[in-house]
Amino acid sequence: MNIEKDIPLPPKGRGRPAKYPFGKMDVDDSVFFEGEKAGGRVYNAAMVFGRNHSKRFVGRVADGGLRIFRVE
Numbered sequence: 001m002n003i004e005k006d007i008p009l010p011p012k013g014r015g016r017p018a019k020y021p022f023g024k025m026d027v028d029d030s031v032f033f034e035g036e037k038a039g040g041r042v043y044n045a046a047m048v049f050g051r052n053h054s055k056r057f058v059g060r061v062a063d064g065g066l067r068i069f070r071v072e
Contacts, residue, residue, distance in 0.1 A: 022049040022057065025070040036066035043068070 020042065021031055036042045038061050046057040046068045056072035 020045055022046055027070055027072060030067050030069040032065055032067045034065040038066060040066070042066060
């Protein structure tokens with residue numbers, strides 16, 4: 001094994017791609033998830049994303065699914 005010097009560190013990876021579009025949403029935008037329930041996986045993902053990124057989301061049951069709104 002050779003020890004090498006002056007090799008630049010590659011940029012840090014960005015992790016896995018986002019599953020939900022919460023990071024792209026502006027205030028007053030919403031997204032509909034067919035077949036989802038309030039308190040389910042998508043709802044929890046929105047609330048955790050909002051808490052970690054200083055944004056606020058609200059979920060409402062509508063038309064056989066769940067609509068997530070960005071409110072702040």
